[in-house]
Every structure is written in C-alpha cells, then in structure tokens.
Amino acid sequence: MSTPITVAYGDGIGPEIMEAVLSMLREAEAKISIDVIEIGERVYNKEWSYGISPSGWESIERTKVLLKSPTTTSQGKGHKSLNVALRKSLGLYANIRPCTSYHPVIENKFDRFDIVVIRENEEDVYTGIEHRLTGNSYQCTKIITRSGSEKICRYAFNYAKRHNRKKVTCLTKDNIMKMTDGIFHTAFDSIAKEYPDIKAEHYIVDIGMARVATEPENFDVIVTENLYGDILSDIVAQTSGSVGLAGSSNIGSEYAMFEAVHGSAPNIAGKNIANPSGLLNAAVHMLIYIGQADVAKLVHDAWLKTLEDGIHTADLYKEKKSKQKVGTKEFAEAVIDNIGKKPGILPELIISNGVSSKISKIQGNCEQDYKVRKLVGSDITLAWDKSSNFNQIVKLFESSNPKVIAIYSKGLAIWPGDSKSLSDQVTCRFIANNEKKTITNIDVNNLLIKLERNSFDVVRMDKLYLYDEKEGFFS
Numbered sequence: 001m002s003t004p005i006t007v008a009y010g011d012g013i014g015p016e017i018m019e020a021v022l023s024m025l026r027e028a029e030a031k032i033s034i035d036v037i038e039i040g041e042r043v044y045n046k047e048w049s050y051g052i053s054p055s056g057w058e059s060i061e062r063t064k065v066l067l068k069s070p071t072t073t074s075q076g077k078g079h080k081s082l083n084v085a086l087r088k089s090l091g092l093y094a095n096i097r098p099c100t101s102y103h104p105v106i107e108n109k110f111d112r113f114d115i116v117v118i119r120e121n122e123e124d125v126y127t128g129i130e131h132r133l134t135g136n137s138y139q140c141t142k143i144i145t146r147s148g149s150e151k152i153c154r155y156a157f158n159y160a161k162r163h164n165r166k167k168v169t170c171l172t173k174d175n176i177m178k179m180t181d182g183i184f185h186t187a188f189d190s191i192a193k194e195y196p197d198i199k200a201e202h203y204i205v206d207i208g209m210a211r212v213a214t215e216p217e218n219f220d221v222i223v224t225e226n227l228y229g230d231i232l233s234d235i236v237a238q239t240s241g242s243v244g245l246a247g248s249s250n251i252g253s254e255y256a257m258f259e260a261v262h263g264s265a266p267n268i269a270g271k272n273i274a275n276p277s278g279l280l281n282a283a284v285h286m287l288i289y290i291g292q293a294d295v296a297k298l299v300h301d302a303w304l305k306t307l308e309d310g311i312h313t314a315d316l317y318k319e320k321k322s323k324q325k326v327g328t329k330e331f332a333e334a335v336i337d338n339i340g341k342k343p344g345i346l347p348e349l350i351i352s353n354g355v356s357s358k359i360s361k362i363q364g365n366c367e368q369d370y371k372v373r374k375l376v377g378s379d380i381t382l383a384w385d386k387s388s389n390f391n392q393i394v395k396l397f398e399s400s401n402p403k404v405i406a407i408y409s410k411g412l413a414i415w416p417g418d419s420k421s422l423s424d425q426v427t428c429r430f431i432a433n434n435e436k437k438t439i440t441n442i443d444v445n446n447l448l449i450k451l452e453r454n455s456f457d458v459v460r461m462d463k464l465y466l467y468d469e470k471e472g473f474f475s
Contacts, residue, residue: 002033003290004063008056011040012264013328014069017276020332021067021283027336028302030287030295035059039082040071040264051082060090066257067286069279070264083259084128087121092250092257093148094155095119095229096285099236099246101216102346105307106241106316113216115236118159119229120152120184121250126226133459134383136424144180144225147366149187155251156223157195167199168192171208171224171232179474184225212236237261244315247281249289256289258282272327275313277303280335284349297349299335304343306334370467377402377431377464378444379473383457384426390415393428396454402443403433425459 037056129141170188174181192200237246246261260278287296310323407415
C-alpha cells in the first residue's frame with residue numbers, strides 16, 4: 001500500500017533536484033503516492049503572503065508528510081518566510097540535521113565524524129516579532145518557553161537513545177541571556193537526569209561552535225535553540241565537505257517536513273548543474289519516517305556507491321579525486337544504475353530495528369511553576385529627542401507610586417548618574433513605592449496616561465513581576 005505524501009517543487013534549482021530525487025525513488029520502488037502543490041515565489045506573487053495557497057495547506061493536512069525543495073522568500077511587500085510558517089503552523093518543533101563526513105571520498109579537514117544537530121524549531125527570534133520603535137531604534141523579541149525547551153531537550157535524548165548515540169551536548173548563551181537561555185539550560189539539565197546512560201554536557205555557544213568547527217569528531221548529538229541551531233547546522237554541513245549534501249527533517253507530533261539544507265540558488269537554476277544530494281538525503285529520512293527503511297537503505301547505499309565511483313556534480317568535483325563531472329540528471333542516472341549495490345569504503349546506512357523518526361507525543365511541562373505572582377513595576381520605553389537631562393521625568397513621578405528608580409539606554413543605566421551613551425529611545429523603570437511593595441494594573445495605566453499628558457512618546461511597556469518573590473525580570 002502506498003503512503004501519500006505532498007511534494008513541493010519550490011523555486012530556483014528546486015524543480016530540477018526534485019525531479020532527480022523522485023526518479024531515484026521511483027526506480028527504488030518506494031511505495032508513495034504523490035500530491036504536487038505549488039509553493040514559493042509564484043504563489044507569493046498571487047498575494048498569498050506565506051507563499052502557499054489554501055489548497056496547498058489542505059494537501060499537507062491530508063497527507064501529513066511534505067517533501068519540499070528550496071524556496072525563495074520574496075523581499076519586502078510584507079511577505080513572510082514559508083519555512084517559518086510551515087514549522088509553526090504544523091507544530092514541527094524539532095529540526096534534525098545529520099551531518100556526516102564522507103572521508104576519504106569527499107575532502108574535509110577532519111577525516112570522519114558523525115554529528116546530529118537537533119534544533120528547536122518554533123521559538124527564539126524566529127517567531128518574527130520585530131518592531132521599529134523610533135527613527136533609529138529597532139527591536140527583535142526573543143521568545144523561549146520552559147515547555148518548549150523541555151520538549152526539544154527530551155526529543156534530543158530520546159533520539160540519542162533510539163539511535164544508540166552516547167552523548168548529548170547543549171549550547172546556550174546563558175552567561176548573557178540569563179533568563180531566556182537560562183531556562184533552556186535549566187530544562188536540559190533537568191531532562192538529562194532522566195537519561196543516566198547518556199552523557200550530557202553544556203557549552204556556551206561561542207566556544208561550543210568553535211570546538212565543533214575545529215574538533216567535530218568529539219561531538220555526537222547537539223541540541224540548541226533556533227538561531228544557534230540554524231547557524232551551527234550550516235557550519236557542520238560545510239565542515240563535512242559541502243552544504244549541498246545535507247538533508248533536514250522537521251518533525252512534530254502529527255506532521256513532518258523533509259528538505260535540503262541549502263537554498264534555492266537561482267543563479268544556477270535551469271543549468272543542470274545542481275547537486276540533488278541534500279534533497280535526496282532528506283527523502284531518505286522521509287522514507288525511514290514513513291516506515292520504508294529498506295527502500296531508504298537501498299537508495300542511500302546507491303548514492304554512497306556513486307560518490308565512491310567518483311561521479312560528482314560540479315560542487316564536489318576535484319580533478320585529482322573525481323573521475324567524472326556530471327549534471328543533475330546524469331548524477332541521478334548514476335545513482336539509479338547503482339541501486340542494489342553497496343559502498344566499499346563509506347559506511348552503509350545502518351538503521352536499528354524498529355527505529356522510525358515518528359515520535360510519540362513528547363510534551364514539555366506547561367503547568368505553573370510558581371504559587372504567587374506579584375506585579376511590582378513596569379519598564380516603559382520612550383522615544384527620546386531631548387538631552388540627557390531627565391529631571392522632568394524624575395520630578396513628574398517623585399511622589400507617585402510606582403516611582404522611577406532608573407533610566408536605561410540600550411540596557412545601560414544612564415540615570416542616576418551620567419552617560420554619553422544615549423540613543424533616541426530610553427527605558428524608565430518604575431518600581432512599587434509603598435508598604436505592600438505591589439501595584440495594580442490601574443497604577444501602570446495611570447503611568448502611561450501621565451506620560452502621554454506630558455507629551456512623552458511611549459513606544460513600549462513591559463510589566464515587572466515577582467514569581468514567589470523571585471524577580472521575573474533582569475535588574
């Protein structure tokens with residue numbers, strides 16, 4: 001019985017590499033039935049802001065599996081990233097990018113390594129929450145949840161256990177972002193205790209990425225936040241010899257999407273020179289996901305044998321190592337000719353019995369982790385075109401509750417005291433100034449009204465809470 005899947009040919013080189021991959025799957029007798037949808041630039045031009053039509057969504061909702069070529073996000077005109085929309089709308093919270101070196105067939109500096117980057121896929125700065133506050137100041141909001149952090153960390157340890165991996169490494173920047181990255185690190189440490197047989201380690205992301213780039217053989221499974229994971233997976237893919245070889249899985253509780261790591265490369269579109277390997281590896285992941293591991297192994301082993309035979313597309317071709325430079329179609333034909341054959345140098349695809357990328361519903365803890373929440377203040381950001389003399393604000397609120405206790409510019413305290421680091425927006429911190437040390441929402445509203453009445457331009461407001469007497473804000 002065939003498994004229905006949705007196929008999107010995408011933009012740029014997308015149609016070429018998709019046709020090549022589908023030809024290989026057909027010859028390997030993959031049991032799939034294909035529903036083709038249109039996505040990307042042409043759909044953006046039809047004014048579907050996410051680059052996908054309602055009928056495209058309906059197909060994905062029906063098949064629950066999407067094999068997708070790269071797309072181009074149109075610049076400007078309010079168009080939004082299709083990938084981000086798909087990941088969030090379908091609940092694809094886990095992005096899995098295996099990155100393997102193919103030494104000695106494909107040149108790299110580190111011989112053999114085998115890293116799986118597991119990236120949180122729905123949160124972080126990729127939520128797309130951005131604002132222009134003033135003429136000079138812009139902001140991007142980073143969203144990290146405890147439940148989302150626990151869910152992706154648990155997925156990473158589950159993945160390691162199912163695939164006989166020995167270590168999971170977490171990367172954060174919690175020495176600077178103590179609350180957002182801090183909760184991710186805390187979630188990792190908590191989940192790690194449930195898997196005592198798997199080694200757990202943590203690095204600050206900058207030194208962690210440096211070590212991955214220089215000693216990749218020392219890493220196994222890496223779990224991290226959305227932005228860091230996006231950067232890291234490209235670094236590791238390039239370290240392996242070529243970004244063009246890496247495939248990606250986006251997995252949720254109900255849906256899954258499979259794609260190449262690389263972009264749509266419009267500059268080489270239609271020239272029959274693109275490497276279909278990244279999308280092919282994504283299709284291999286898809287076959288395992290839908291329970292056709294035998295076909296996945298057949299295709300992957302044929303692909304490895306083709307690489308060993310020295311039949312390479314232009315991005316991999318080296319005069320002294322390669323034997324034949326071929327185009328997209330010819331590379332696919334070479335893989336097809338090798339179906340049923342096994343590699344002699346590169347390790348075959350080994351799939352553990354019963355292993356599937358499908359997951360049971362992994363949840364993070366959404367329950368309240370506090371008993372009492374108290375409103376104690378507010379940070380109010382103002383557009384600022386005055387000098388650094390803040391006496392007008394201070395006098396306006398000197399007898400009020402809450403009371404202004406500090407003024408910041410780009411996170412630096414500029415009052416009390418003096419600083420030359422002044423931008424065209426400042427943030428005033430108001431804290432409760434009474435015996436109860438609490439305020440109400442009405443008190444915050446009165447602050448805003450008073451500022452507006454005195455011609456101050458409020459561009460942002462954040463409430464400040466204590467959670468069981470612990471500050472829910474960074475002071």
